[in-house]
Amino acid sequence: MILKKTKISGEHGHVEIKRDENGVAHILAENELGMCYGLGFAHAFDRGLQLLMMRILGQGRACELLNDSEEMLEVDLFFRRMNWGDDGESLDGTNLESMQAYCMGINKRFEKYLPWELKMLGYKYEKWTPKDSSMMAKMIGYLTLAQSQGELEQLVVELVQGGVNGDQLEELLPGLLGGLDLEALKKVNLSHRIIPDEVKWNCALTPLMASNNWVVSGKYTESGKPFLCNDPHLEINRLPNVWAEVIMEIPGRYAVGATVPGLPGLVIGRTNKVSWGATYTFLDSIDTWIEHCQDGKRRISDNEWEEFSKRVETIKRKKNSDYLATYHESKHGVLLGDPGTEGYYLSSRWSGSEFTTASLKVVFDLFRVDSVEEGMKVFETSEISFNWVLADTSDNIGYQMSGLAPLRSSGLSGAIPLPGWTPKNDWKGFQKPSALPKSYNPSEGYFVTANEDLNQYGTCKAITMPMGPYRSQQIHSVLKKIIDSGEKISTKSMAKLQCDLFSLEAKWLLDLFTFDLGKDCLPELLNDWDFCYDPDSCAPTLFELIRKNLLSEIFGDVFGDDVFNYMLEKTGIFADFFGNFNSIIAKEQSTWFAKRSRKNIFKKSLEAAQAQWVPQRWGDKNQIVLKHILLGDSPLGKFGFNKGPIPLAGGRSSVHQGQVYNSGGRQTSFGPSIRIIIDMAEKGLESRLIGGPSDRRFSSYYCSEIKQWLKGSYKRVYPKLGSV
Numbered sequence: 001m002i003l004k005k006t007k008i009s010g011e012h013g014h015v016e017i018k019r020d021e022n023g024v025a026h027i028l029a030e031n032e033l034g035m036c037y038g039l040g041f042a043h044a045f046d047r048g049l050q051l052l053m054m055r056i057l058g059q060g061r062a063c064e065l066l067n068d069s070e071e072m073l074e075v076d077l078f079f080r081r082m083n084w085g086d087d088g089e090s091l092d093g094t095n096l097e098s099m100q101a102y103c104m105g106i107n108k109r110f111e112k113y114l115p116w117e118l119k120m121l122g123y124k125y126e127k128w129t130p131k132d133s134s135m136m137a138k139m140i141g142y143l144t145l146a147q148s149q150g151e152l153e154q155l156v157v158e159l160v161q162g163g164v165n166g167d168q169l170e171e172l173l174p175g176l177l178g179g180l181d182l183e184a185l186k187k188v189n190l191s192h193r194i195i196p197d198e199v200k201w202n203c204a205l206t207p208l209m210a211s212n213n214w215v216v217s218g219k220y221t222e223s224g225k226p227f228l229c230n231d232p233h234l235e236i237n238r239l240p241n242v243w244a245e246v247i248m249e250i251p252g253r254y255a256v257g258a259t260v261p262g263l264p265g266l267v268i269g270r271t272n273k274v275s276w277g278a279t280y281t282f283l284d285s286i287d288t289w290i291e292h293c294q295d296g297k298r299r300i301s302d303n304e305w306e307e308f309s310k311r312v313e314t315i316k317r318k319k320n321s322d323y324l325a326t327y328h329e330s331k332h333g334v335l336l337g338d339p340g341t342e343g344y345y346l347s348s349r350w351s352g353s354e355f356t357t358a359s360l361k362v363v364f365d366l367f368r369v370d371s372v373e374e375g376m377k378v379f380e381t382s383e384i385s386f387n388w389v390l391a392d393t394s395d396n397i398g399y400q401m402s403g404l405a406p407l408r409s410s411g412l413s414g415a416i417p418l419p420g421w422t423p424k425n426d427w428k429g430f431q432k433p434s435a436l437p438k439s440y441n442p443s444e445g446y447f448v449t450a451n452e453d454l455n456q457y458g459t460c461k462a463i464t465m466p467m468g469p470y471r472s473q474q475i476h477s478v479l480k481k482i483i484d485s486g487e488k489i490s491t492k493s494m495a496k497l498q499c500d501l502f503s504l505e506a507k508w509l510l511d512l513f514t515f516d517l518g519k520d521c522l523p524e525l526l527n528d529w530d531f532c533y534d535p536d537s538c539a540p541t542l543f544e545l546i547r548k549n550l551l552s553e554i555f556g557d558v559f560g561d562d563v564f565n566y567m568l569e570k571t572g573i574f575a576d577f578f579g580n581f582n583s584i585i586a587k588e589q590s591t592w593f594a595k596r597s598r599k600n601i602f603k604k605s606l607e608a609a610q611a612q613w614v615p616q617r618w619g620d621k622n623q624i625v626l627k628h629i630l631l632g633d634s635p636l637g638k639f640g641f642n643k644g645p646i647p648l649a650g651g652r653s654s655v656h657q658g659q660v661y662n663s664g665g666r667q668t669s670f671g672p673s674i675r676i677i678i679d680m681a682e683k684g685l686e687s688r689l690i691g692g693p694s695d696r697r698f699s700s701y702y703c704s705e706i707k708q709w710l711k712g713s714y715k716r717v718y719p720k721l722g723s724v
Contacts, residue, residue, distance in 0.1 A: 008108060012037045012101055017045075022715050023693040023701035026247040032094075032367070033101040035248050036264050040105025040128075047244050047261040049115040049695045051106070052123070053629055054262060058084055058135045060315065065123055066630075068318035080313040080325055081334050084138040084353065085131060091357050095364045099130045102264035115695075117630050130360075136262035137359040141352045141384035150348050152465060153288040155573060156416050157346070160185040164558060167591045172580055176415035176464055184290045184419050187344040191336050210451045210467055210576075210657055210670055211279035212498070214475055215389040215397040217445040222488040223681035226391035230268050230277030231498050231672040233657045237624040239632070239643065239703065241691035243267075243674045247684070247719050254719040255367055256684045258674055265363035268676060270685060272719075273370045274392045275678045276379075279449045283385040283403045284413070284464040285351040287427070289332040289420035293339035298330060299421040306330070308339055332420050346417060351383065351404035351430065358383045362402075372396040373440065380433035387449035393680050399439040399447045401454065405431040405462040415464045435460040445483065448475045450655075468579030470504040470653035491677050491686060497655060498675050499712040501532040505582070505653035506543055509550075512585070513606065516599040523610065533651035533658060535619025540651060542613055549605035549612075554584060554592050570662045575670065578652055619647030622660055624669050626691070626703070643703050646710065677714065684718025 005018040013030035015038040020026050025046060027038035043051055056065050060079035062072045091099050106128040114125055159169065160182055170177055213230040221227050234242055243258040246266075257269010268277045291298045297305040308328035315323040328335040333349030358381050365378045372390045376398050379388045385403025390396075407428040408414055418425040437458035439447055450472035455461050478497050482489050506529075513521055529539035548568065556564035567573050574581065584592050593601060625644035631637055648671055650658030659670040674689040692704040708715070 008038065008041055008105070010037070010104075010108075012104075015041075017042055019693075020247065020717070022717070023704060024245045024247060024717055025693065026249075026720070028249050031250055033097055035250050036098045036101040037105040037108075039246060039248065039259070039264060040102040040107075041109050042105075042246060043244060043259070043261040044106045044109035046693055046701075047240060047695050048110065048113070049117055050240050050629060051128075051261040052115065052118060052125075054136060054139065055128075055132050058132075058139050060313070063320075063323075064316040064318065066121060068320060073315065073317070073323060076315050076323075077325055080315065081327055082138075082142070082353070083311070083327070083334075084135045091130065091360060095361055096130075098364050099133065099264055099360065102133070103128045103130060133262055133264060133360060134357060136260070137384065138353060140260060140263070140267075141359070142350060149282070149284050149465065150286040150288065150350070151573075152577065153286070153348070153415065153417050154190070154346065157185050157188050157190060161188070161190075162559060162563065165591070168558065171584055171587070171590055171592065173415055173465075174583070176413040178411040178413055179418045179422075179425060180416055181290070181419050184344060185417065188290055188417070189337055189343045189345055191345070210471075212448075212450045212471060212475060212655060213277040213279050213387065213389045214446060214448040214479070215277075215391050215399070216479065216489055217397050217441070218395040218680070220445050220483050220489050221679070222490045223679050225393065225679060225681035226275075226395060226397050227489060227491070227494060227680070228270075228275045228277055228389060228391045228397075228678040229494050229498060229676065230279075230389075231656075231675045232268070232278065233670045234673040235668050236648075236671040236673050236690050237626050237644075237660075237667055237669045239626050239628050239641070239691055240695035241673060241689045243689055245674075245687065245689065245693065245717060247717060249719050253367070254683075256717055256719060258676070258687075258689075263363055264360070265367060267363070268674075270678050270680075271367060271369075272393075272683070274366075274372065274375050274390060275680060275685075276366065276375060276388055276390045277676065277678075278386040278388055279451055281385045281387050281401055281403060281454070281463060282451055282466045283401065283405055283462045284415060285385055285403055285405065286348060287332075287406060287408075287414045288346050288348045288417040289425065290417050291330075291332065291335060291337075291339075291345050291347050291420045292343075293335070293337070293345055294342040296328075296339045298335075298339060301421060301423075308335065330420075331426065347420065349427075351406055352385070372398040376400040376438060376440065380436070387451075387454065389447055389449060391678070391680050395680075396441055397447060398441065399437070399449065399454075399457065401436040401438065401458065401462065403436070403462070405436065405460060407431055413461075413464050431460045431462065436462055446479050448472050448479070450475060465577060466579070467576065468505060468582060468653060470508075471655050471657065474500060474502060474504050474655050491679055494677050495675075495686070495712065495714060498672065498677070499649075500655035501534055501650050502655070503531050503533060503651050503653045505578075506531045506540075506651070509547065509582075509585070510543070513602055516602050517606070521606065533618055533622075533649060533654050535617065535622070535647040535649050537618055538615050540618040541616045541621050542609065544651075545613060546606055546609040549608045550585065550601065551581065553601045553605050554590075555581065557594060558592060568661075572661065572668070575652065575659050575661055619649070622648045622651075622658060624648050624660055624667065624671075626706070628697070629695070641697050643706060646706070675709075675714065682718075684716060686714040687717050688712075688714050 012034035015034045016028045025042040029035040060076040211232040216227045218225040248255045257266040311327045313325045332347040335347045337345030379400045379402045382402035451467040452469040452472040453466040533540045623645040628641035648658040650656035677686045690709040692701045694701040
């Protein structure tokens with residue numbers, strides 16, 4: 001069924017929803033409440049399965065409502081532990097009315113129609129409430145984003161227990177080890193490991209989800225007004241796409257951009273006054289503590305013990321008896337273990353779970369702001385951490401970080417687990433929003449964020465573990481080159497930049513090889529390489545093989561080959577934090593080299609790669625299959641529910657990022673989930689997402705944009721400025 005045009009008039013006035021020529025939902029309403037009502041209806045119509053699936057998962061009810069398996073039970077246990085079911089009704093005034101109108105729109109659609117996939121499973125609909133949207137906001141802020149910081153802290157425990165010593169840890173995490181207690185880390189019992197127990201550490205050795213956005217002042221653009229560009233790099237091998245584009249209009253104002261089903265407004269996009277785009281900050285909003293437990297209590301000093309509060313969750317199961325899960329909580333968050341058994345366990349706390357509705361308020365307030373300055377103040381209030389760039393029609397541009405940054409004692413970074421019985425290690429509150437990085441009308445005339453270290457723009461050190469700087473450096477380089485040439489920046493040149501496949505990291509590493517081994521050391525294929533991860537080129541495949549052997553020579557000898565290969569191929573550790581591993585490679589001498597010279601390590605890795613090399617195009621090696629959110633792994637996936645395989649251009653460090661690896665037993669990826677270019681002199685924007693507007697397999701809009709996404713082409717999404 002295709003929603004071509006419908007009217008859903010009700011208590012919020014006349015609301016009309018129709019499609020533009022690309023299938024994007026276009027909502028025309030008499031007022032803001034009607035607009036929110038229409039958005040809820042459109043989300044339920046186009047992305048009903050996505051909407052309800054995410055709610056089921058967030059509630060920890062997959063075994064009850066979807067598939068009762070042991071793997072799904074682990075998923076339920078995770079979401080029950082996170083406990084995101086807060087009350088979105090704490091919004092007030094106009095924002096609460098808008099939230100309720102959005103929920104009414106969702107419920108209006110689901111009164112008569114539920115996705116057939118869920119009906120096939122016997123699913124019975126429960127009304128959507130503000131509480132559900134509050135939960136969705138937390139899921140978006142945590143999963144694969146803030147979550148990666150928590151996984152890093154657990155990895156530190158595994159590194160230490162696997163034989164990595166303090167000197168090696170300091171090189172890998174320079175300046176972040178304040179308060180380190182190696183002996184306590186060695187005693188920790190891990191109930192869940194990033195590296196499974198069957199993959200053993202090599203202990204015999206003696207004395208371990210990215211995006212781009214940028215904004216450019218009108219003085220450097222062809223139109224004379226600011227440009228804003230955003231291409232969030234998320235998991236793209238999924239259907240439907242996480243983003244649902246929309247056009248919304250009320251008299252005097254419009255909004256165009258990308259929404260997330262479940263949230264009642266734009267996440268990235270623009271109004272007729274202001275535009276904004278987001279990347280993840282890598283703000284360290286999660287901390288982990290080591291808890292010494294016995295008899296159901298945690299040690300809080302040398303001689304004092306404290307009871308945990310208990311939360312019991314009942315997980316209903318389709319095919320098995322109910323599962324009772326008990327969670328033990330303290331001011332350090334949820335304990336990962338049983339305090340009734342004496343031992344040392346980890347507990348973790350995420351600052352984003354402290355408040356419930358700030359991010360929902362931001363979604364509503366953004367629609368009403370008229371300037372970059374107003375927008376920056378709105379973003380300051382969000383508890384979810386993002387790098388926001390903004391532009392307005394008055395030729396102002398800006399950057400603002402959002403998020404709750406924990407206030408820690410001097411010398412503590414939050415990057416490693418610390419003893420929970422030492423009061424100094426507790427949070428002292430949160431940094432003031434005014435301390436977070438920001439920039440208004442920067443002198444350079446542009447601002448770039450690409451998950452790199454941006455602490456210099458604030459008065460607190462909010463970011464502890466950024467990604468490598470290569471994408472940001474390349475974007476800076478291209479923008480500066482155009483500006484210095486005296487040319488004007490065009491939307492065409494920005495589209496080219498979003499699809500840039502050049503890797504500064506590859507150039508840097510091969511320059512190191514030639515520095516150590518001589519200019520003739522590299523194979524001819526790499527000597528002629530332009531450092532671009534083009535799908536038709538074999539050079540990226542050879543380079544990645546050399547790099548894998550290099551990492552294995554350095555880190556595999558310490559971790560053990562099995563653990564190293566697992567980390568590289570089945571986790572996101574090397575994908576997220578490759579800059580830290582590169583910092584070791586950059587050293588001429590390192591404790592990780594085991595008294596070998598870097599020259600010798602380079603030589604061995606190069607020789608091994610040349611012996612292993614079988615010519616293969618990058619597009620043949622770096623491929624993804626876009627899988628249906630529910631049926632992707634079932635036999636039905638082959639009947640048009642899945643799409644692919646398709647080649648993924650780009651690499652880890654190119655502006656157009658293209659990473660493929662396995663995580664949690666399934667293929668995942670980093671890539672531009674949507675590309676957006678906004679010229680504030682024009683109405684609307686240019687965009688392209690991988691997928692299509694609808695999650696309905698038999699809709700012509702299910703995967704209507706994949707071919708054009710692969711070509712790097714864009715479509716126009718703009719308001720018609722009609723009246724109702």
